[in-house]
Amino acid sequence: NRDKKGRITSRDFGLMQINDRHIPALRSLGIxxxxxxxxxxxxxxxQIGAWILAKHLKQCGVNWQCLGSYNAGFADDNGPRRMIYARKIYATYTKLRGGAA
Structure with missing residues (x-):
């Protein structure tokens, strides 16, 4: 992940794109x-991705903005980014279900 000047601000790992900010806590838990x-x-x-998502849903409820927070975080000005991510998830979900959800 890079800022507007191209500087690396964080890294994501693996299938669930686990952000490096979670690594210290996961280490301290022995995971x-x-x-x-x-x-x-x-x-x-x-499993870690599901755990992170569950923590988000517990914090802000089961809604599209909260689902989008998995990718875009909780910052007030990230609402549009959260919805872009949520729409991508919804499109994938609909495709996997074979059409309309």
């Missing part, structure tokens, strides 16, 4: 040794 665990163990990566 990870390092970020390589997120790349080498896809099942663990998905």
């Amino acid at each position: 990870l040794r390092n970020e390589q665990d997120l790349l080498n163990n896809p099942c663990l990566n998905v």
Whole structure:
């Protein structure tokens, strides 16, 4: 992830794109040794992603803005980014269901 000047601000790992800001907490909980665990163990990566999403849903409720916070965070000015992400998820979900949801 880069800022507007192209500087790296964070990194995401694996299938669920786990952001590096979560690594210290996951290490302290004994879940990870390092970020390589997120790349080498896809099942663990998905479990951690589900855990992060569950924490988001607990914080802000089951709604599209909250789903979008998995990608865009909670900052007030990120509402449009949250909805872009939520629409992508909805489109994938609809496609997997074979059409209209």
